[in-house]
Amino acid sequence: MRISELASATGVRVPTIKYYLREGLLPEAERTAATQAVYDERHAQRLRVVRALIGSGVSVAETRKVVAALDEPPADPHELLGAAHAAVTPVVTGERDLTAAQELVAQLGWRPGLCDETVLHAVAAALDALTAVGFTVPEHVMPVYLSSMRDIARAEIAGVPTDSVESAVRYVVLGSVMVEPLLLALRRVAEQVASAERFGEARG
């Protein structure tokens, strides 16, 4: 199909498609003649993924890493998941003390060498940001964060499809990134329900 047909098929405007092409987020079209570029269902599917990622607030640079992980998955399943995570975890720069983060994630069963260091830096950066605003997670709350995230991760990883490398990568990459807004929104709703339970019922 032509670029105008790709636009109709996906609901993404032609200038946006051209922007994604320039940014390397979509594979180039097949050139059937000097002025004729042909797109197929593969482009349409990728375009939906890119639009959804960017629409969810994922940056162009991170989206590029996600599509790279979808395009060239490593062979070993565990390594594959590590690569997918690394691709979609923003790299936190700067020197920081990882001690508190290591102690925290040890309670999740983490140990040195088990996984990609990027996520450990992300935990440390999140703890540092809390310290910076003088916010302390109450003592009874942190264990609930840990046990909840362990429950979630076990259920998610149990669901990784093993029929093909492509479907496993797709599941991990999209499941990691695209589920985040859902989890955060559900937390907000649950907080409002818990707040109504503790502080009084609905008005109006």
Add this chain to the structure above:
Amino acid sequence: MRISELASATGVRVPTIKYYLREGLLPEAERTAATQAVYDERHAQRLRVVRALIGSGVSVAETRKVVAALDEPPADPHELLGAAHAAVTPVVTGERDLTAAQELVAQLGWRPGLCDETVLHAVAAALDALTAVGFTVPEHVMPVYLSSMRDIARAEIAGVPTDSVESAVRYVVLGSVMVEPLLLALRRVAEQVASAERFGEARG
């Protein structure tokens, strides 16, 4: 203290402080003379909050809403939490079908009128984004998301301090926003641990 002293006290550079002042994220200094502006500990504390929010990826517009909620908290605790949530929940625009979101959050104990509609739209938008990329949360995983978020919310709301309105607002606003990166990073670590458990142990 002068602006240069405020910069030293907080580690935020003077041009950045001036930018925050222009954006209305910091209260104006007390003017002791036409050319003399005096800042106090209140400015330093607010500056640390603003820098941490913006450093966590919260937009200037959302940060402005957060500091407004810190400055003018409503009196009723439940309403206060609703206002705080509304302030820090990005407003999702556009027409959308809320049916699936309502059915989902009903399992959290939500019912119409209980809380701010903003969060319901956020749930619906997150579900729509998953549909757009063709990702389905496995049937056995969604109940784990719901029960985990309920456990987290109950523990968090049980920890809301009631000694003063200010401390309650601070807890809710900062706890909602600043804890998000921590939860997401812990989920990534837990996923890698679960992946190592399922697909093989650490290499190297």
